[in-house]
Amino acid sequence: MPDVRDSFRNVAANYAKSTFHASTIRLQEVLDLARPKPGDLALDVATGTGNTAFALAPRVRRVVGLDLTREMLNEARRIAAERQIVNVDWVIGDALHLPFQDDTFDLYAVRAAPHHFVDVDQFMAEAYRVLKPNHDAAFIDCSPPLPARDVLHDVETRRDPSHVLSLTLDEWVGKLQRAGFQVDRAEARELDWNYEEWMGNMAVAPALSAELAGLIESAEGDAHAQLHPERREGKLWHAYWHALIRAHKPSSR
Numbered sequence: 609m610p611d612v613r614d615s616f617r618n619v620a621a622n623y624a625k626s627t628f629h630a631s632t633i634r635l636q637e638v639l640d641l642a643r644p645k646p647g648d649l650a651l652d653v654a655t656g657t658g659n660t661a662f663a664l665a666p667r668v669r670r671v672v673g674l675d676l677t678r679e680m681l682n683e684a685r686r687i688a689a690e691r692q693i694v695n696v697d698w699v700i701g702d703a704l705h706l707p708f709q710d711d712t713f714d715l716y717a718v719r720a721a722p723h724h725f726v727d728v729d730q731f732m733a734e735a736y737r738v739l740k741p742n743h744d745a746a747f748i749d750c751s752p753p754l755p756a757r758d759v760l761h762d763v764e765t766r767r768d769p770s771h772v773l774s775l776t777l778d779e780w781v782g783k784l785q786r787a788g789f790q791v792d793r794a795e796a797r798e799l800d801w802n803y804e805e806w807m808g809n810m811a812v813a814p815a816l817s818a819e820l821a822g823l824i825e826s827a828e829g830d831a832h833a834q835l836h837p838e839r840r841e842g843k844l845w846h847a848y849w850h851a852l853i854r855a856h857k858p859s860s861r
Contacts, residue, residue: 635663642746648714654721658684716745732787750774751851756834789855801848
């Protein structure tokens, strides 16, 4: 399995300004889902360049932003200094082996990252472990319906070899429940997706980008109906989905 750090170390700056990752509308979704409180110690897993951590910071006591890729955290530190955000700590670490004690955090958040995790069950077990009982976790990740997922999976793995799998909403809910969580809210949100920018975030070569666009545009049957690709002024747009999930760790299992 390719190392996710190889995919992201050279494109960190792109994610600091990505429309999806940095959008105030998309970040408000996180806040609405996570419902941060002023006294919270929050953990933002796979923080990347810190977009979610920065959204949480004014609303909590402190945020820990964790990521595997040093270059992403370096960009997050630069932005934090530029914006004078002082209540965020940056930690190099793996979502599957969190370097924290049990029952540490009041709030757990992860966004646009679990599709890179090689063991989703282990990631969820770790989320459950470090979250305090009677507290909430917010999970946001790409979550296409079947059969659109089959088409997008081919595109995703060639766009970014560290992509593992995007879970459907039902898969998310089932796995979280097996990990011990109570799922309080789960919905799939569809976006009108700018294909060119999506490829640009990972600096995909033009020839490969054109080839992958062809996979989306040539999708058939239900997959084509779900993706509904179209060209606008020569640029490809298509549907893309994310799961928005709030899960609760009960006071006792």
